[in-house]
Amino acid sequence: MNYLPLFLDLKNKKILVIGAGEVAFNKITLLLRSEAKVNVIAKELCSEVKTLLDEKKIDWISEEFHKSFLNKTFLVISATNDSKLNQYIFNVCNDYCIFVNVVDNQSKCSFIFPSIIDRSPIIIALSSGGTAPVLLRLLREKIESILPIRLGDVAKIAGKWRKKIKQHFINFLERRRFWERLFKSIFVEYILKGNKDQAVNFLKKSIHDINLLKGEIILVGAGPGDSGLLTLRGLQVLQEADVVLYDYLISQDVLDLIRRDAKRICVGKRAGLKNITQKEINILLISLAKKGQKVVRLKGGDPFIFGRGGEEIEAAKKAEIDFQVVPGITSAIGIAAYSGIPLTDRRYSHGVIFITGHKSTNGFINNWSILCDASYTLVIYMGILQAKEISKKLIEFGRSKSTPIAIIGQGTTINQKVIIGRLDEIEKIIKLIIAPGLLIVGEVVLLHNKFKWFQT
Known part of the structure; x- marks a missing residue:
């Protein structure tokens, strides 16, 4: 952030404007809207500025600038064509620790004027820091069009x-x-x-409504990484949350969309580290909701696809806590799309099967004969740790050793990495991927080189 946006109370503050041409008039007009006391220094006034003087809205205090005029001055605007004078004013104001803006010379500005959308008392200020004024104008037009006049x-x-x-x-x-x-x-x-x-x-x-402090638990799917894949409803909920419990896999870009004063608690799990248990997460969710808070459980991908969302809303149901579920783009779909791999291309695949590389705690055993059907694309979540074992099982139960595979690390982010290989090469290529990783097995992987579009 090159500039810290601030809103200044200029009412009855002494503002000094050097110059009185058309550019200076535009700045003076803006300052008068904020009820500032505007003093002008200029050899001559343009007709518009002269009209303001005649209407006694401004004071013309001198034809020449002198640093003594800075006494009790709140900020300064220099709108002259004299580069030496502008430089002098900039240096003196810095010595006096007074905010100064030399018009159309960003290097000589300690503050800049933003583009303003005025729905007083609601004011929206936009700035590109001087880098893209045309883009800024387009953004302002869009925002203006959606904000009601009243x-x-x-x-x-x-x-x-x-x-x-x-x-x-x-x-x-x-x-x-x-x-x-x-x-x-x-x-x-x-x-x-x-x-x-x-x-x-x-x-x-x-005012007399009751149950204002009735707590709630909302499961939100954050998608596979790219913050642009968060749903509109997901964004709305993040802006309403009192507290957010999030996983390690949630990208910083998504976390930045959480309401600034909401409390954030990381409850993610990482292999090889001491982690909070699912039972402890459930207890924390319920405890916070019972305090009347709107609690968001922010999960990577979709809450109901290997996200243990069912366990969390079951706990909420038993505790008689209201809950909602906001779906997210599950990792398999999002990452496959960003990798240019159509999971169910009819020329190569009759369907797609999602499994997890983690072993089930309930003793479920994969039906390897189904998973080895070459007419289905197989997508394995969290498959890197168990990739060697999965590969052996697939080959043992009939999948060809030459079956194309894709391992995608940090999918949909700027660090996305896609490695294409064969099923019997999996042990070698997983070493080249940084977790989190997704494993795709099937003929559709061959389309990656043809359809890849997301370049990092």
């Missing part, structure tokens, strides 16, 4: 009631839950349609 009225009414709501709901979590429910309700629609009285009446009734 959105600011929603915030204004909420602001008027904030003190009363705080007095009514002493518990912070109750207050937050109240506002979350209100802003998702018809309250907002009333305001956007101009029915403010109806909105206020609805707000008054909502």
